[in-house]
Amino acid sequence: MGFFKDCSKALLSFLSFTPASERFSQQPLLFPGITIEPEVASPGFKCEYPSLKGWQNCNEPNKRDCWLKDTASAQPLFSQYDIHTDYEKSFPQGIHREFWLDIGDKTISPDGYLKPEGKVVNGSYPGPLIEACWGDDITVHVTNHVQTNGTTIHWHGLRQLHTNEADGVNGVTQCPIATGSTYTYKFKALQYGHSWYHSHYSLQYPDGVAGPMVIHGPTSANWDEALDPILISDWNHDSAFAAFQGELDGHPPTADSVVLNGIGNYTCNPQTEPRCLPESKRKPIFSKIFQKGKRYLLRLVNSSTASDFVFSIDNHILEVISTDYVPIHPFKTESIHIAIGQRYSVIVEANPSAPAQKDGNYWIRTILSEGCGAINQTRNETGVIRYDSKSTALPTSEIGSKVDTTCADEPADHLVPVVPWVVDRQAVNNVPEFGTFEVGISEQNVNQTHGYVRWDITDTPLWLNFSNPTILDLHNTSFNKQYAVISEDYNHGFVYLIITSQNITHDKKTLVPVAHPIHLHGHDFVILGQGNTTYSVTNTPRTFDYNNPPRRDVAMLPSGGWLAIAFKPDNPGVWLVHCHIAWHASSGLAMQIMERQSEIEKTIPSLGPTERTCKGWDTWFAEHVSTFNQDDSGI
Incomplete structure (x- = not known):
């Protein structure tokens, strides 16, 4: 080139x-x-x-x-x-x-x-x-x-x-x-x-x-027609701000239903439930029309609060061509696990020669991954592929035999980026001392965690002052501990982050074996490795993949296991790392990467708009302080 x-x-x-x-x-x-x-x-x-x-x-x-x-x-x-x-x-x-x-x-x-x-x-x-x-x-x-x-x-x-x-x-x-x-x-x-x-x-x-x-x-494979992105979301009928109280009280909220691009079908009785709409006032089921012989590009997004899904279309094969914003070498599968915040581009061929794909209708399924979410109504038939645009009948198709509902990222050898990276085997940061983090429930006194037991990833749950964003404090060298700021002042190589979710307790936190989708802002990262076993400082790094490993911006931290990622410190800024389960992020499961601190301000045209926005917020807040109650981390 x-x-x-x-x-x-x-x-x-x-x-x-x-x-x-x-x-x-x-x-x-x-x-x-x-x-x-x-x-x-x-x-x-x-x-x-x-x-x-x-x-x-x-x-x-x-x-x-x-x-x-x-x-x-x-x-x-x-x-x-x-x-x-x-x-x-x-x-x-x-x-x-x-x-x-x-x-x-x-x-x-x-x-x-x-x-x-x-x-x-x-x-x-x-x-x-x-x-x-x-x-x-x-x-x-x-x-x-x-x-x-x-x-x-x-x-x-x-x-x-x-x-x-x-x-x-x-x-x-x-x-x-x-x-x-x-x-x-x-x-x-x-x-x-x-x-x-x-x-x-x-x-x-x-x-x-x-x-x-x-x-x-x-794209890394060919298609004839592209569809708009499909946002797959769990849905709560009550305000998330109110539902969050259950998370703080130790009873994580349960979603009510699943919607695709804002369309779902919750079963209720209009005669006894005032908020339940009659059939005549509901949106028709989410559906897309396929024409035989065409190849369709589907853009899938998990935009949920707390649920991972396995996506499939009955009797159709998915050709997967990207992970998040990273093109990959195509692979074919019957289903794909999508964690919160993750995206996949898949190509589906409407093949008239396949016996199973005759004229008719086929279910789009969004199956709740095992152990990764809770939904009151678990019906997984949430959309329809129609070969007849005039049809309104619901499908009678059956789920494929190879649909895997395990809550885990796709195998690493399937997710091979087209543009390769070779990762340095030596991290630029001190990984054991400053690059290894434990996800768990904070053991601090509840008065130190604003009245509740909370998740954290550093030594304290994240807690932000809305009126004092980190970007306006770039000359600070001793941030409040609750800002969870991790300094990464390197201009070369790779920064490693090791994140664990083990089933142990020590004096700082209770490490609960729960899976978490971990998202890094400002970067794609490579997945050096991940597993559902106990992380060994001595032995586990020997298994890391350095030769063009999977690359994306959200990856699963397995329940009871570990996730090792690496990113290039080439983007000065304050970048959030957080669990994309909204309840956990709001609880405090997040930290800030302060990358090349002395260079950040040079990249910003003016802090004037930020300062004006803060002034406007402070004015509004002063008028609403009596009714405003911050009970979450802020993110």
């Missing part, structure tokens, strides 16, 4: 030394050129690259691994953006896209049961699709109309290279957006694939502040 070695240096130099206020201009600054309009999935949507003169789209149904190529180049394979391009170093310069999101209160009923304390984005749950292309500059204006809470929006899985202030984490990278106020996020789509955006204000996303996101780019 000789051409892009030089190109990537220029682009990275541009990001590093151009004032941040100039990074998101309407026009590309590097090369004058023309617009390219490749084929993309959504009708009427276009990817545009006005800087790439003489280039053309090379992404076609039978060549999805290519994205853009230079037709004038004498060496076309070395002058194109494709599935093999190292997207952390090279990317095409797209255009500027701008979005507006309004967060508000609304009574909603995604599963047929009214939720008076629902939250919505632009009036709906899920919120609208945010759609962009690889290399685009993105601006999103978020206005808060919620009357009783602040809000923030996190763009799940995006690297946010040199845009830490846009990560959207309450108490870490910003203060909450006060009622009636607006905060503007600016960032670049350096990766491609799909994900979701959601509130990172306490327990707001389980009440509805979430939506899908697509960044168009190449």
Whole structure:
């Protein structure tokens, strides 16, 4: 990739030394050129690259691994953006896209049961699709109309290279957006694939502040038609803020149902339950139409509060092509386990020659993983694939014989990234002393943990001051212990994190054997290894995989076991590490990675917007202090 070695240096130099206020201009600054309009999935949507003169789209149904190529180049394979391009170093310069999101209160009923304390984005749950292309500059204006809470929006899985202030984490990278106020996020789509955006204000996303996101780019296998992301969520009828009290009291909440893109079917009696809607007022079951012979790209997201799912379609094979934002070499399976926060792209072929795929309807199943969640109504037939667009009948298909409901990530040898990493066998940090963490229940006095028994990952549960985000305290060298700040001041190599969930008790915490989906902000990480056995400081590292191991931004910490991950310390910022079970994160199961502390402020165009947002929050808080009760970590 000789051409892009030089190109990537220029682009990275541009990001590093151009004032941040100039990074998101309407026009590309590097090369004058023309617009390219490749084929993309959504009708009427276009990817545009006005800087790439003489280039053309090379992404076609039978060549999805290519994205853009230079037709004038004498060496076309070395002058194109494709599935093999190292997207952390090279990317095409797209255009500027701008979005507006309004967060508000609304009574909603995604599963047929009214939720008076629902939250919505632009009036709906899920919120609208945010759609962009690889290399685009993105601006999103978020206005808060919620009357009783602040809000923030996190763009799940995006690297946010040199845009830490846009990560959207309450108490870490910003203060909450006060009622009636607006905060503007600016960032670049350096990766491609799909994900979701959601509130990172306490327990707001389980009440509805979430939506899908697509960044168009190449894929590692071919398809004919792409569907919008499918958000798979457990759903609670009551406010998550109220339900959280059960977690604090030692009785984790049980969800009521499952919804796909805000559509579910909760069984209840309208005659005896006032919040139960009659059939005539309910949404029809979630369904998609397949045409025989076509290959469909499905973009799956687990956007749940506390539940892992196994996704399958009766009598259909899934070809898996990406993990989170990382393209992988394709593999085929009958089902796929999706932990909270994880995403998979899968291709499903509507094959008319397969005996099981005759005309008819087939169940989409989202099966609760064993031991990873609790739902009152456990019916797993949550959607329908129809080959006849006029059909309204429910399927009679049966679940496949090879559907595995184990709560565990896919085998490592299935998840092989297309763009390889070779990991240094020697960590830059002191792993035994500063890189090993235990997940468990804090043994501190409840008065030290704000009145309740709480989860933690460091020596104390995370507890943030909404009015004092870490990003405004970058010169501090002695953070409050409850901020759980871990310093990583390295500019090379790999930082290792070893996280355990063992079944033992010591003077600091009770280590409960529960599985946790662990999410790192600001980075993709490699999975050096994971297992459900006791971690051995001496022997377990001998089993680590250093040669292109699985790479993603959410991985399962197995119940009673261990998870070893590593990331490149190449993105100065304050980055959250947390369990994506919302109850656990709010309880305190999180820590902050302070990466290259002295360099963070240089990457931020101005802290003025952050300071204004904090001032607005403080004004709102002063007017509501008598009714405001912080009982969670803040995230």
